Amino acid sequence: MGVVSVPEAGHPDRLRAPGRRPRVVLVDVFETILRVSALRSRFVDVGRPEHECELFFTRALRDGMALTLAGGVRPFADVARAALRTTTGHSLSEDALDHVLSGFGELPPYPDVEPALQALARARIPAYAFTQGSAGTARDALDAAGLRTYLRGVLSCEEITSFKPPARVYDWACRQVDVPGDRVALLAAHSWDVHGAVRAGLVGGLATRLEGAVPDTVVRPHVAAEHLDEVVAGLIALPA
CATH class of the missing domain: 1.10.150 (DNA polymerase; domain 1)
Structure with missing residues (x-):
């Protein structure tokens, strides 16, 4: 995938991340992992x-x-x-x-979540839950769903007093995992969340099971498929 300039109001123009296999994956929590x-x-x-x-x-x-x-x-x-x-x-x-x-x-998990997290673990790509709710609530829910063992940690943008999707939220998350944004993927079932991540210079993976397709109003994600495990397979298949 070619590198194109994506202007963002209030920020310097950013380069769209090339379609490369991520070193870290951030996974949205509510409606992506949990129902x-x-x-x-x-x-x-x-x-x-x-x-x-x-x-x-x-x-x-x-x-x-x-x-x-x-x-x-x-x-x-x-x-x-x-x-x-x-x-x-x-x-x-x-x-x-x-x-x-x-x-x-x-909250219970969607059935495609555990296979997705298992695939990331097999590929040795660390995954972090990334939420705008409280980290404690997310940890409790992920523990109850039996999924937190697949995750390196839980990141909450409450720590910087923000909701997604401003660029500073994704920049902050990348600093927490100590990986450059163009080698971090955001995995979500909300197209607006993936849109924000791609415009911030991350790799975007969209599961379309909520929205049915990629809306025409957002920037194209690097990988899109109906189910989360299919999106993860696409991210893993990207060139290193």
């Missing part, structure tokens, strides 16, 4: 329709991104709690809010 739709039953538990689950999570992500742009963003837990109140029409007690939100620590 947020499992929270639907908790909405029913507190007397709310289960379809509010998707609206709530989408609103939480939107609000976190908007507050990141505007300045003064709060931690994911605070943003999610406010989004849950709004989504449910301010009808839930604090205990009911706690019941729904505590489900983030018990």
